[in-house]
Structures are given as structure tokens and as C-alpha cells.
Amino acid sequence: GQVTPLAYHSNPLQAPLAFSDDASTVITIGLGTTPQLNSFQVATGKLTLLYTAQTPTQLPIFLGMSNDGRYVLFQAAGQAYLGDAVAGQSQPIAPPDGEQISDGTLTGGGDYAFLVTALGRIVSITLADGTLTPLVPATPSVSNLTNLSPGSLVRLTGSLSGTASDWADKILVNGTP
Numbered sequence: 132g133q134v135t136p137l138a139y140h141s142n143p144l145q146a147p148l149a150f151s152d153d154a155s156t157v158i159t160i161g162l163g164t165t166p167q168l169n170s171f172q173v174a175t176g177k178l179t180l181l182y183t184a185q186t187p188t189q190l191p192i193f194l195g196m197s198n199d200g201r202y203v204l205f206q207a208a209g210q211a212y213l214g215d216a217v218a219g220q221s222q223p224i225a226p227p228d229g230e231q232i233s234d235g236t237l238t239g240g241g242d243y244a245f246l247v248t249a250l251g252r253i254v255s256i257t258l259a260d261g262t263l264t265p266l267v268p269a270t271p272s273v274s275n276l277t278n279l280s281p282g283s284l285v286r287l288t289g290s291l292s293g294t295a296s297d298w299a300d301k302i303l304v305n306g307t308p
Contacts, residue, residue: 137173145169148193152239156200156216158193166190168205170216181214182207182221194234197241202258204237204244211235211246213258227254227263 137147137157144162151157155174161167168182168191181203182191194211195204203214205221209231214221226232230248237244244256245266253267279285287302300308 137171149196151196151200152198153200156196158196158200158203160191160193168193168203168214168221170200170203170214172200172216179216179219181205181216181219182212195237195244197237198239199241202237202241204235206232206235209233209249211244213237213244224256224258225261225263227252227265 145159146162147157147159148168149158155172157171157173159169159171159178161169164187166184166187166189167180170179170181171177172179182205184191184207189208191205191207191212193203193205196202201216203216203221205212205214211224211226211232212221213224224232224244224246226246227248230250230252232246233249235244235246242258244258246254246256248254251267252265255264255266256262257264302308
């Protein structure tokens with residue numbers, strides 16, 4: 132029935148983002164002149180820097196954390212990173228085909244990351260060796276709908292499996308191929 136305040140930093144602009152499942156770790160963001168992502172160990176009071184933004188407007192975005200709080204998945208400027216709270220290091224995760232990362236999560240053991248790209252692709256990455264496995268291919272999309280008009284040529288971005296005849300009459304606009 133008692134509350135113990137967590138003094139994770141003397142900076143009043145330090146805000147908590149997430150707690151690990153075992154409540155041993157708090158992920159915080161420092162919103163000073165240069166945003167920082169930190170890991171705070173509750174038992175020891177140790178604050179570990181995981182990432183410092185390159186510009187004041189480049190906020191790191193928390194995506195997921197291992198159950199014990201050691202590994203932290205986050206994104207900054209479309210690039211995914213894996214932070215290690217024990218080592219105090221963060222490494223970029225190679226995106227599929229150079230795509231930007233829009234979302235993701237980390238498994239409880241911190242072994243796998245699941246990332247969503249800006250093209251709607253979902254990939255699984257084995258973090259021990261960097262093996263990338265596509266789970267959902269890129270979603271075909273139109274990059275600029277303002278130029279869309281009847282009879283105009285429209286380019287779809289994305290990948291489709293199969294031959295052109297496999298897709299005949301399957302790409303429709305208002306029910307029209």
C-alpha cells in the first residue's frame with residue numbers, strides 16, 4: 132500500500148514511456164535540447180543512455196521491450212534500433228530493401244523483432260544473426276492520389292507475386308478492372 136517515487140533523473144523534462152514486464156526497468160525520454168532515450172534500473176537506480184537524437188525535433192519512438200527490460204526496440208527518423216540497457220549501446224537494424232520503419236515490436240525474450248515498413252510490409256528479424264523473413268509483402272499503393280483521374284496512367288508501388296495474367300481483373304477501382 133505504499134508508493135515509492137522513482138528518481139530516474141533530476142531533469143523535470145524526463146518522462147517515463149514504458150515499464151518492463153518484470154517491473155525492473157523504466158524506459159524514459161529526455162525532452163531537453165537534444166532528445167534522449169534512457170533505461171532506468173529500478174533496483175540500482177542506474178540510468179543508462181540508449182540513444183541521443185541528432186536534432187531537437189527527431190524524437191525516438193519506443194516500439195517494444197524484452198520482458199526483463201534489457202533489450203529495447205525503438206525507431207528514429209524511419210530507422211529501427213535495438214538498444215541494450217546492460218551494455219548501454221544501440222545498434223541500427225538493417226531495414227528490408229532500404230525501407231523506412233513505421234512500427235514494430237520485440238518478443239519477450241528479445242530474440243526477434245517484428246517490423247512494419249512504410250510500404251506496409253511486415254518482416255521478422257532474428258536479432259542474433261540478422262536473418263530477415265518477410266511475413267507480409269509490401270502492399271501495392273498509389274503514391275499520389277491527387278493526380279488520379281479517369282483514363283490516366285497510375286503507377287502502383289509495391290510487389291505482387293505471380294504473372295500479369297494472375298492479376299487480370301483483380302486490381303479494381305470502384306469495381307472496374
